[in-house]
Amino acid sequence: MSDFFHTSEATIDPVECLGQTFENDSARRTYYLGLLAKRLKDPAFRQQEGFPQGTDAAILAMSDPPYYTACPNPWLAEFVAHYGKPYDPAVKYSREPLAIDVSVGKTDAIYKAHSYHTKVPHLAIVPSILHYTQPGDVVLDGFSGSGMTGVAAQWCGTAPTSYRFELEQAWKQEGRTAPKWGARRAVLNDLSPAATFIGANYNIPFDVDAFAKAGKQLLKDLEQDIGWMYETLHSDGKTVVRIDYTVWSEVLACPSCAGEIVFTDAALDEETKAVADLLTCPHCGAQAKKEQMDLQFETFIDPATGQPDKRPKRVPSLITYKLGRTAYTKKPDQADLERIAKIAALPLPKDLPVDRFPDMQMTRVGRMKTTNSAAIHFMFLPRAAQAMGLLWSKAKKNAEPRTRSMLLFMVEQAIAGFSILNRYSPSHFSQVNRMLSGVYYVASQTSECSPWYNLDNKLDRLIKAFRNFSTHSGNAIINTGTATRLPLTNASIDYIFTDPPFGENIYYSDLNFLVESWHGVKTDPKPEAIVDRVRQKGIPEYQHLMYSCFAEYFRVLKPGRWMTVVFSNSKASVWNAIQVALQQTGFVVAEVTALDKVQGSFQQVMSPNTVKQDLVISVYKPNGGLEERFTKSGATVESAWDFVQTHLRQLSVTKVKSGELEFIIERDPRRIYDRMVAWFVRHDAPVPLSTDEFLSSLRNRFPERDGMVFLAEQVAEYDKKRAQVAQAPQMELFVSDERSAIDWAADYLKARPSTYQDIHPEFIKQLGAGWKKHETRPELSALLEANFLRYEGAGEVPSQIHRYLSTNYHDLRGLEKTDPRLVAKAQDRWYVPDPNKAQDLEKKREKALLKEFEQYKTFTGRKIKESRLEVLRAGFRAAWAGKDYATILAIANKLPDETLQEDEKLLTLYDMALTRSEEN
Secondary structure (H helix, E strand, C coil): CCCCCCCHHHHHCCEEECCEEECCHHHHHHHHHHHHHHHHCCHHHHCCCCCCEECHHHHHHHCECCCECCCCCCCHHHHHHHHCCCCCCCCCCCCCCCCCCEECCCCCCCHHHCCCCCCCCHHHHHHHHHHHCCCCCEEEECCCCCCHHHHHHHHHHHCCHHHHHHHHHHHHHCCCCCCCCCCCEEEEEECCHHHHHHHHHHHCCCCHHHHHHHHHHHHHHHHHHHHHHHEEECCCCCCEEEEEEEEEEEEEECCCCCCEEEHHHHHECCCCCCECCEEECCCCCCEEEHHHCEECEEEEECCCCCCEEEEECEEEEEEEEEECCEEEEECCCHHHHHHHHHHHCCCCCCCCCCCECCCCHHHHCCHHHHCCCCEHHHHCCHHHHHHHHHHHHHHHCCCCHHHHHHHHHHHHHHHHHHCCCCECCCCCCCCCCCCCCCCCCCCCEEEEECHHHHHHHHHHHHHHHHHCCCCCCCCEEEEECCCCCCCCCCCCEEEEEECCCCCCCCCHHHHHHHHHHHHCEECCCCCCCCCECCCCECHHHHHHHHHHHHHHHHHHEEEEEEEEEEECCCCHHHHHHHHHHHHHHCCEEEEEEEEECCCCCHHHHHCCCCCCCEEEEEEECCCHHHHHHHHHHCCCHHHHHHHHHHHHHHCCCCCEECCEECCCHHHCHHHHHHHHHHHHHHCCCCCCCCHHHHHHHHHHHCCEECCEECCHHHHHHHHHHHCCCCCCCCCCCCCCCHHHHHHHHHHHHHHCCECHHHHHHHHHHHCCCCCCCCECCCCHHHHHHHHCEECCCCCCCCHHHHHHHHHHCHHHCCCCCCCHHHHHHHCCCEECCCHHHHHHHHHHHHHHHHHHHHHHHCCCCCCCCCECHHHHHHHHHHHHHCCCHHHHHHHHHHCCHHHHHCCHHHHHHHHHHHHHHHHC
8 A cells, every 4th residue: 555645545544654553543642542542641741841821622632643642742752763764874864955046936835825924935945955865865854844855765766756856957057966856854843833834734634635625514504503604695685695704994083183094995096096194084174194093992892801991993994705716895785784793792712712912023013013913812803713612623624634634724724814913905806814014013904805705716715725735644753842952862954955044133032922822832932033122032042942953953954964044134244143152163164145035024025134035054064084083183284274175075065046157255265264163162162273364375375366265186076177167257346344355456557556545445445335334444545554465666577567557458468577668657556465465464463463452452441332343353263262161251341242253253262262161
């Protein structure tokens, strides 16, 4: 028998699970649920960090062990041991980072089967899994969200022929080896029970036919029970029709006469569907904007507490329905209002949660606060509350566990769409799920949709999507818990793809509270790795949480293997926190590329300080050989070059985009030096080479092409590709501090040795809006003096200037280097020194920087408002080399937080100095 199923026959056949054979799938589930129930009685099991908040019964109701538990999964390590392969250093494994940009939309039916706050499309993950793994390998995602990594891992074995052909052709054109098709095993983890429930239903097999039948019966039964609530009369006064949606409007007070203004009546043009900015009072004719009017409230008795409370006054303004295929809109009549009043008098449904929202950013400010949306049951209008409560109750009563889970998987998608978060969008064709993504926002106009309007098409789409996507029993296991402590053995995972929370882009636990209240199992927010002012988590706390997560990733990943991290935050402080956390745990960054998810969340679209395109960070865990050699030899010059040799082997040799070669930033000499320094710092070892020593020796040890460093065996491949394109790749330089200003000037002067007067206007252009806030802006004259050479007219014209002038000036061609005409033209031009002289200059410059650092050490004011990063970096490096951690910490305390947080090099040394001081 096949190990996947879509028909009910599989539920009566023998099944194998983790080496045991059961009479059928029901017996398997009963056995493991019994074991999980016993574990839940163990206080130590429940005291694990990140354990969700919920009763035993609620956790068991969500779970389908051993494949999914709505709490830490006791069978995670057993699953990996059973299906995975032990790490064997004798097995050769070599991959470059995936050197392609992935641009995939969100149109695939499986991707759209369930929404989540942020999701990397599974089709964007598939190429990475194919590239880094073999069929049967174990893939981990510790921030799995809705489980797309698991879907991608299984898609590798079920992808349609058309997709396979398209991908194979693309890889062939790039000269890459064809992928090996076949499913991979997935280990999925998330802190949120709402997320893991979605991921489980995506990745665990179920009977599609049984689900289709049960879903249709659910909506039919609902019609019989509450169909009357959604009836209205057509304009002929006789024909009874079903409501699609009702538009509810807030009521405002006119600032002139205090008369009530129904927002929809005053603002909406029913013909053009435009919403006016200026509202006219129907009582006095005065005009004002909504923001100038007070929201009207009404007092009510909260049925959950029996105490009086206040809520915004909302009235039904429009009713939309269909007769045949024609849509009609009408004003509520008396019968409609009486029906609504009758429903409002009903008691709350027993399954409607009455939990109050915890203190969070979105309830402290904005429309959640001003509309007093303080509890779950406040989020539902009376009729929507009855419908949602009945849907949930009926779905839970289905006897077959997987069908029951899939019904809840469908129904929970209507929760926000049934709530007052569902904005009325007049110009939009559909009013289903019109809530803003990534935020709680209560609009002035709400679309209250009927269950059938909301779910009929959804059910059909789910049936169609899952008929075309086969999941395999035993191909995925899902854990609910913190990524800082994964119950997995060391070096057991073959590849990691992960999309962690970044900064304060999305408040996941807050947003999941709405759905989790219905399940009765809620996220423990304490270990959540986000920036959250309400929970007093800043960048340092976020960085340390991410460090703990990456440390776990490093521990469980096999040596020499890869991790892909999707990064989605434009703040330099968050980006540096991620880089530092990665490098401190032992990972080495090999490449950063772009991944376009096409559609953005509310925060991405609206915030000026968030990225519009995500980054994909490719990092590797160095192989055991490098670590062993380092342990034996210690912090020697040769161990530095051993690291460089190993690191260069991991980098892409070429990257082609739109037919042009791209500059590989990780092959830039200074970037290689930074990676080497981070490696030594992470091992608490002194860096054996200064910058100038390293850069000078690097050129002697390794071939360089177009500003990039290669291994000898890589050069031929690069040269071959370089010969096929017209233009050499160019490194993009963004000037934001002194170091990047020096690099820009070096590039400029290499191409055109210039006088101060020539370069100054171009230099000023570079010091634009991107300049770091607390970084002192350098004077061009001082920068040139410290880093470059000027021809003063004595002796031969330097070769660099001679070459430039003879190439660009016809009258200077063929002249000797001492010719007076050439000397006159070359006079006072700045140029880049050759490597030998550059080393002398670098030493002189370092000495000057350290001298200036002494001034920072003696600074007695409260904060150093402006500083030179180059001075701080030099001083921190020297202090680290001398194990003078106290100086690093003392200077750090004098700096604004942003100075540290927005510079990866300072942050790395500060964090390590802090750690060493605490240890001592």
